[in-house]
Structures are given as structure tokens and as C-alpha cells.
Amino acid sequence: MENIAINKARELLINSGFSKFKDKGEIEKALDRIYVCSSKQELYELYLKKTGIEYDGDLKGFNNSGISYLAPISTEHEIIHETLHTLSSKYDEHGKKVKNGIEVENTRFGSQVNEGITEYLSYKLSGKDTGIYALEKSFFAQIDESFSKFFDDEDALIKMYCENNTNMFKDFLQTCLSKDKNCFEDLYANFSFMNKQKIDELTARINKGAKKVIKSREFDKKHPILSKLKSRILGKNKDKNKNKDNNLLNSTSIEAESSLEYLKEEVYKPGENENIEYNNINKDRKITKEIDDNLVK
Numbered sequence: 001m002e003n004i005a006i007n008k009a010r011e012l013l014i015n016s017g018f019s020k021f022k023d024k025g026e027i028e029k030a031l032d033r034i035y036v037c038s039s040k041q042e043l044y045e046l047y048l049k050k051t052g053i054e055y056d057g058d059l060k061g062f063n064n065s066g067i068s069y070l071a072p073i074s075t076e077h078e079i080i081h082e083t084l085h086t087l088s089s090k091y092d093e094h095g096k097k098v099k100n101g102i103e104v105e106n107t108r109f110g111s112q113v114n115e116g117i118t119e120y121l122s123y124k125l126s127g128k129d130t131g132i133y134a135l136e137k138s139f140f141a142q143i144d145e146s147f148s149k150f151f152d153d154e155d156a157l158i159k160m161y162c163e164n165n166t167n168m169f170k171d172f173l174q175t176c177l178s179k180d181k182n183c184f185e186d187l188y189a190n191f192s193f194m195n196k197q198k199i200d201e202l203t204a205r206i207n208k209g210a211k212k213v214i215k216s217r218e219f220d221k222k223h224p225i226l227s228k229l230k231s232r233i234l235g236k237n238k239d240k241n242k243n244k245d246n247n248l249l250n251s252t253s254i255e256a257e258s259s260l261e262y263l264k265e266e267v268y269k270p271g272e273n274e275n276i277e278y279n280n281i282n283k284d285r286k287i288t289k290e291i292d293d294n295l296v297k
């Protein structure tokens with residue numbers, strides 16, 4: 001029974017996006033590190049022994065130091081979930097886990113964020129909706145499409161997860177939620193307090209921001225000249241704000257000079273127009289004087 005499930009899990013993993021970031025040998029090795037308990041009782045006892053915590057709930061399996069401990073009867077989904085923890089972790093020379101997926105240590109919800117992506121990626125492979133880590137999983141399910149488009153890689157979530165690349169996550173969140181500079185830290189610190197409505201609101205904001213960014217990039221791709229002009233203007237404004245004083249000293253004189261040249265060549269044509277202009281000015285002055293005189297009276 002286990003062999004059938006393990007073989008199915010192996011097949012699903014090898015034929016998935018994981019094979020882009022982990023070679024076959026690594027996947028095989030991770031699948032070899034499975035310990036199938038003889039009873040559910042043994043699984044609970046091992047959990048207590050390894051973690052020091054008594055598990056409260058229906059435990060399907062757990063991963064400790066790169067070993068997947070599983071219940072006597074496990075599905076390919078449960079095998080994949082635990083194996084993904086092994087595949088996405090880094091260990092030191094003593095076998096101690098030093099990196100765990102996209103978990104950020106010493107954060108209140110770091111492990112929840114990591115369980116969310118683990119369960120979501122397992123679900124994508126097995127197609128089985130277990131209801132475990134449902135909220136955490138829903139977060140990644142809702143941002144997956146935007147995340148893939150943002151990095152132009154349909155396996156961008158797998159890449160981030162396998163490479164422990166939390167900078168990808170930070171970059172994505174900070175670009176999409178540009179007004180919210182601490183969104184990455186905030187996510188790990190409160191994960192919208194595990195509230196479905198709050199998580200849905202957050203993913204809606206992320207997707208809205210991502211849509212804007214992706215649309216702007218598509219525009220730049222389609223209209224390279226306009227895009228260059230746009231970035232030049234934006235870049236100029238940026239520089240201006242950065243070095244206001246410097247610009248006042250340097251570029252204002254250059255700009256003023258070239259503006260004068262332009263006026264001389266294109267607009268300033270001495271002749272009839274000059275007189276008309278002077279006449280107008282004089283007329284205006286006269287009127288002004290008259291008003292002033294009237295006021296004085």
C-alpha cells in the first residue's frame with residue numbers, strides 16, 4: 001500500500017516544476033527519507049519525542065531533520081507534503097535544519113506562511129484538497145497567478161520555495177503594495193491574524209497591484225520608444241528630487257540657455273510682430289496708468 005502511494009508521489013514530483021530546481025537524485029533521496037509508523041500511536045509518540053510538543057488534533061505526518069514521519073496508511077498527498085519540507089530545507093554538517101522553505105525564523109507566523117505554500121504546492125501536484133492549513137493555503141492559491149506573471153515563470157512559487165528565496169516574496173509584495181513598505185514583515189508578523197476576510201482583502205490588494213505592474217511592463221514591451229521617453233522623464237524627475245540643489249546650479253543654466261537658443265531660432269523673429277508686441281505692452285501700461293490715476297482721484 002505504501003509503496004503504491006510513494007511511487008505515485010515520486011512520479012508526480014519528478015514530472016512537476018520541482019524537477020526544474022531539484023534533480024531526480026535529490027527527489028529520490030528525499031523520498032528515501034520516509035519513516036512509516038506501525039501505528040498512529042507511534043506517530044504521536046515520535047512527534048512528542050522529536051518536538052517536545054504533544055500534538056493536539058489529527059496528525060497525518062510530520063517532518064523532522066529531513067525525515068518524513070508518516071502514519072501507517074498515507075496518501076500520495078501526505079507523502080508529497082512531508083517530502084516537500086525535506087526538499088525545501090537546508091541542513092548544516094550536523095544535519096540540523098538551518099533553512100525551512102520560506103519560513104522566516106523568530107516571526108510569529110513564519111511557520112504558517114511556510115505551511116501554506118507547502119500545502120498549496122502539494123495540492124497542485126496531488127489535486128487533493130485536504131482542508132489542512134486551509135487559510136494559509138488559500139493565500140498562496142489566490143496570489144499564484146499574479147506571482148507567476150510577475151516573475152514570468154509559471155513555477156515561480158516553486159523556485160522561491162526550493163531556493164529559500166524570500167527576497168522574491170519581498171520584491172513581489174513591495175512592488176505590488178507600493179504604499180505599504182513593511183508588507184513583507186507584516187505578513188510574517190500577523191498573517192492578517194489568520195482571518196479569512198482579512199486574507200482575502202490582502203490578496204485582492206496584491207492582485208490589483210500586480211495587475212498594474214504587469215500591464216505597465218506589457219506597455220513598455222509593446223512601445224519601447226514611448227517607454228524610454230517615460231523612464232527618461234521619470235528618471236529626470238527622480239534625479240531632480242534627489243539632487244535639487246545640484247540641478248539648480250547645473251542643469252537650470254543649461255536648460256535656460258537651450259531654451260533661449262530655441263526661442264531665437266524658432267519663435268523670435270524681429271519685424272512686424274515686434275512692434276505689435278511693443279504696442280500691446282504700451283497699451284496695457286496706459287490702461288494701467290489710467291486706472292491708477294482714477295484710484296488716486
Ligand SMILES: [Zn+2]
Pocket residue numbers: 081085115118
Ligand atoms: Zn507541513
